Amino acid sequence: MIFRPHAIRQPNAGQSDGKGTSSNGVVTTICRTVRSRDLRVPTVCGLLVLAVAIVFGQTASYEFINYDDKDYVCENPHVRGGITASSIAWAFTAMHADNWHPLTWLSHMVDYQLYGMWAGGHHLTSVLLHAVNAVLLFLVLRQMTRQFWPSVFVAAVFAIHPLRVESVAWVAERKDVLSGIFFLLTLWAYGSYARAPISLWRYLAVVLAFVSGLMAKPMLVTLPFVLLLLDYWPLNRCSWRNARLLMVEKCPLLVVAAAVCATTLIAQVKPTAANLALSLVWRLANAVVAYGAYLVQFFWPLNLALFYPHPANQLPLWKIAVSLVALVAISSGVVTVWRKHPYLVVGWLWYLGMLVPVIGLIQVGGQAMADRYTYLPQIGIAVMLVWGVDELRLSWAWRPKMIATATSLLLICLMVLAWLQTSYWHDRMSLWQHSAACMTDNYLAHGCLAECFADLGQTDRSLAEYQAVLKIRGADPEISHQTYYYMGIALDRADRPKEAVRCYEQSLRICSNNPDVCFHLAHALFNSGQTGEAIEQYRQTVRLKPDYSSAYNNLGNALLKLGRIEEATQQYEQAVRVQPDYTMAQYNLGLSLAKTGRRIEALRHLKESLRLADASGQKSLARVAIAEIQRLQGAKPAEHLFWKSRDGRRAQ
Numbered sequence: 001m002i003f004r005p006h007a008i009r010q011p012n013a014g015q016s017d018g019k020g021t022s023s024n025g026v027v028t029t030i031c032r033t034v035r036s037r038d039l040r041v042p043t044v045c046g047l048l049v050l051a052v053a054i055v056f057g058q059t060a061s062y063e064f065i066n067y068d069d070k071d072y073v074c075e076n077p078h079v080r081g082g083i084t085a086s087s088i089a090w091a092f093t094a095m096h097a098d099n100w101h102p103l104t105w106l107s108h109m110v111d112y113q114l115y116g117m118w119a120g121g122h123h124l125t126s127v128l129l130h131a132v133n134a135v136l137l138f139l140v141l142r143q144m145t146r147q148f149w150p151s152v153f154v155a156a157v158f159a160i161h162p163l164r165v166e167s168v169a170w171v172a173e174r175k176d177v178l179s180g181i182f183f184l185l186t187l188w189a190y191g192s193y194a195r196a197p198i199s200l201w202r203y204l205a206v207v208l209a210f211v212s213g214l215m216a217k218p219m220l221v222t223l224p225f226v227l228l229l230l231d232y233w234p235l236n237r238c239s240w241r242n243a244r245l246l247m248v249e250k251c252p253l254l255v256v257a258a259a260v261c262a263t264t265l266i267a268q269v270k271p272t273a274a275n276l277a278l279s280l281v282w283r284l285a286n287a288v289v290a291y292g293a294y295l296v297q298f299f300w301p302l303n304l305a306l307f308y309p310h311p312a313n314q315l316p317l318w319k320i321a322v323s324l325v326a327l328v329a330i331s332s333g334v335v336t337v338w339r340k341h342p343y344l345v346v347g348w349l350w351y352l353g354m355l356v357p358v359i360g361l362i363q364v365g366g367q368a369m370a371d372r373y374t375y376l377p378q379i380g381i382a383v384m385l386v387w388g389v390d391e392l393r394l395s396w397a398w399r400p401k402m403i404a405t406a407t408s409l410l411l412i413c414l415m416v417l418a419w420l421q422t423s424y425w426h427d428r429m430s431l432w433q434h435s436a437a438c439m440t441d442n443y444l445a446h447g448c449l450a451e452c453f454a455d456l457g458q459t460d461r462s463l464a465e466y467q468a469v470l471k472i473r474g475a476d477p478e479i480s481h482q483t484y485y486y487m488g489i490a491l492d493r494a495d496r497p498k499e500a501v502r503c504y505e506q507s508l509r510i511c512s513n514n515p516d517v518c519f520h521l522a523h524a525l526f527n528s529g530q531t532g533e534a535i536e537q538y539r540q541t542v543r544l545k546p547d548y549s550s551a552y553n554n555l556g557n558a559l560l561k562l563g564r565i566e567e568a569t570q571q572y573e574q575a576v577r578v579q580p581d582y583t584m585a586q587y588n589l590g591l592s593l594a595k596t597g598r599r600i601e602a603l604r605h606l607k608e609s610l611r612l613a614d615a616s617g618q619k620s621l622a623r624v625a626i627a628e629i630q631r632l633q634g635a636k637p638a639e640h641l642f643w644k645s646r647d648g649r650r651a652q
Contacts, residue, residue: 041142044152045135051411052131052159055418056168058426059123065428066451067306067444068172071097073108073122082113095267098364100260103215104175122171129177130168134159136184137379144191145234150390154382156411162301162418163378166371169425170306175217176375182213183220183376190227194235203249210253218264218357219373221257224250225353233342268364278363282313285320287359290369291352292323297371298381301417305438306431307445309473310360310368334384343387350380366444428452443472443479450486459494463487481510485517488524497527515545522551526558534558549579556588568592576605583612587625594632603632 064074073079078090083106091105107125115121138155142148158164167176186209193202213220231237231246238246297304330348338345354377360368393403424434429452436445450465466487473479488503504521508514522537538555542548556571572589575582590606593599610625612618 040148041139044138044155048134048138048155048159049131051156051415052127052134055160055415056127056130056165056422058419058422059127059169060120062119062123062169062426063428064119064122064171065425065431066448067428068097069170072172072174073112074117076108079105079108079112081109083109098268099175099218100263100267101175101215101217103212104178104217107174107178107216119171122174123169126168126171126174126177129174129181130159130164133177133180133184136181136188140184140187140191141383143188144230147387147390150386153386153407154379157382157386157414158379160411160415160418161298161378162304162414162421163297163371163374165304165418165421165425166306167375169422170372173372176372179213179217179220180376182209182216183223185209186213186223187226187230190230191235194231194237207252207256211256214256214260218260219354219376221261221357222354224253224257226350227253229346229349229353233346265362278310278312280361282315283360283363285315286310286368287361288323288327289315289319290359291355292319292326293369294355294374294378295326295381297374298378301414301421303438304371304421305435305442305445306371307366307435307442308368308370308439309441309443310363310366341388341391344384347380347382347384347387350383351377354380441472443469446472447483447486450490454486454490454493457494459490459496462490466490477510481507481514481517484510485514485520488517488520492520492524492527495527497524500524501528501530513544515541515548515551518544519548519551519554522558523554526554531558531561535562547578549575549582549585552578553582553585553588556585556592560592565592565595569596581612583609583616583618583621586612587621590625591628594628599632603629606632 064070070076076096078087078094078096081087087109088106091102091109094100094105096105108122111122111125134155137158138151141151141154145151167173186206189202189205189209193199193206196202210220210223213223228246228250331352334341334344334348355373358370358373423430425431428448432445432449432452436442436449446465446468450462450469453459453462453465466483469483470480474483484503484507488500488507491497491500491503501521501524504517504524507517508521511517518537518541522534522541525531525537526534535555535558538551538558541551542555545551552571552575556568556575559565559568559571569589569592572585572592575585576589579585586605586609590602590604590609593602593605606625606629610622610629613622613625
């Protein structure tokens with residue numbers, strides 16, 4: 001009931017209620033209480049946003065990292081094209097990055113349209129989405145449970161827990177925070193649907209939010225299961241009379257979830273097939289250990305790494321036994337008290353169930369677990385703890401000040417740890433150094449560190465990190481092949497082609513049919529003066545990959561060096577045929593045609609190279625092309641041929 005002062009008959013001044021209290025004082029007290037309660041919700045929402053900003057706002061000055069950010073943004077031509085008809089079509093039809101999540105792609109496109117390559121803008125979008133998720137979680141729990149302070153604390157823990165850092169500070173994990181929006185909107189829509197008379201429109205809102213969530217991240221396929229749990233508590237809809245209705249409600253959602261599961265399996269068929277060699281027994285063992293490890297991290301969020309290498313069949317038996325005993329004990333405990341304390345079984349099954357798609361039963365990738373996988377599942381653990389503590393508070397009559405102090409200290413500790421964890425993401429070097437320090441066998445961290453050192457020109461330190469990778473996982477053919485390949489690239493960049501040749505050859509001994517390795521080996525051979533051997537490797541490259549335009553162009557260069565102009569011209573023509581907008585191939589073709597006396601054709605290709613160079617901002621190449629065109633046309637050096645660029649300015 002809402003009290004309004006103007007709706008209450010005002011007594012005479014000084015009129016007493018018979019107990020020594022003025023009626024005016026009672027009304028004033030009631031009004032103040034109502035006004036303070038009206039302000040509680042927006043105040044909590046504002047504080048949640050402020051907490052997220054304090055912890056994660058620092059990411060506005062952070063950069064992209066060299067792990068997945070390239071595929072998702074930096075080197076993705078569809079994302080960097082912004083929102084267009086073709087990019088939207090690609091988002092809904094592509095299986096890029098081994099996933100189907102069109103809304104995630106669209107969000108990255110919008111970000112690129114707004115911020116370009118300013119990484120801080122992309123980070124701020126993720127921070128904003130996470131802040132919205134924290135507010136939504138508070139509002140959803142408050143709506144469903146009718147309990148204010150427990151809802152506040154669960155939302156606060158979700159907002160600032162260190163395990164949330166990976167999902168928020170990593171641009172490529174936009175799918176976590178975006179899918180979280182639709183997950184919580186689905187719960188909100190379902191709460192409105194369940195609390196009111198059955199309505200088709202309310203149900204369609206649930207379906208729409210659920211489908212949108214799946215298009216952001218397929219992990220939400222377990223959401224119908226979560227809705228069934230909420231039917232039991234706190235919605236209290238479970239009864240034999242309602243059983244059929246509850247199941248029928250979930251059927252359309254399950255059909256959609258099954259379709260998305262099938263699509264995801266198709267998208268991940270290659271990475272899944274690569275990990276099928278791991279037996280089901282060891283996958284189950286790792287799943288048990290991962291469930292236990294996530295629980296430990298929830299209570300002790302230290303030494304969090306971006307990548308946790310899969311132990312394959314090397315898991316210690318004691319870890320499996322301890323995790324299994326803990327999971328069985330907790331499960332038995334919550335089932336024993338499921339009637340008296342329903343929030344315990346709901347929270348526990350929420351945690352177990354939501355992790356099923358990513359717990360490793362179907363192994364995708366080389367990770368044993370990942371912090372980002374806990375983004376939504378650990379809400380269940382927070383619900384268990386917070387409602388349990390609240391019940392103890394009521395039964396044991398704990399002092400409110402003591403609880404408020406303990407709660408504040410806990411949240412401050414979480415904020416400090418989360419802020420520190422976020423600071424490691426400042427740049428890729430600090431991130432991978434921290435990840436490597438968290439565990440001794442993190443081969444991916446050493447490999448990414450090697451790439452960082454190579455980019456800085458510190459070749460010896462880069463090679464040392466690659467050697468660390470070989471020491472850890474040298475027995476794995478795929479990892480050792482890639483490591484030797486990247487070592488060759490680092491040596492090539494350091495102008496050490498002979499050493500690079502040895503690395504590429506070692507890579508080819510492990511994987512003989514890789515066109516990229518063949519291409520780089522040919523390049524290193526050419527730079528070390530072994531032109532004949534380089535020609536053979538370039539030919540091998542185009543045999544393995546007939547549309548490798550760079551290989552045709554470089555093969556032409558090698559042939560030209562040996563004076564085989566006609567053969568070189570044929571290779572340049574093939575490069576242009578495969579990739580018409582290949583600027584350097586157009587230029588090289590023009591030069592080779594000029595040398596064979598085909599002047600008119602040469603001019604056509606040189607002018608095309610000039611147009612492409614001007615459009616892409618390759619000023620040095622444009623100047624060379626202009627000079628060559630002038631020479632062929634017999635123009636004097638003082639006479640300049642100007643070609644209009646797309647913005648109307650003359651080519652310089």
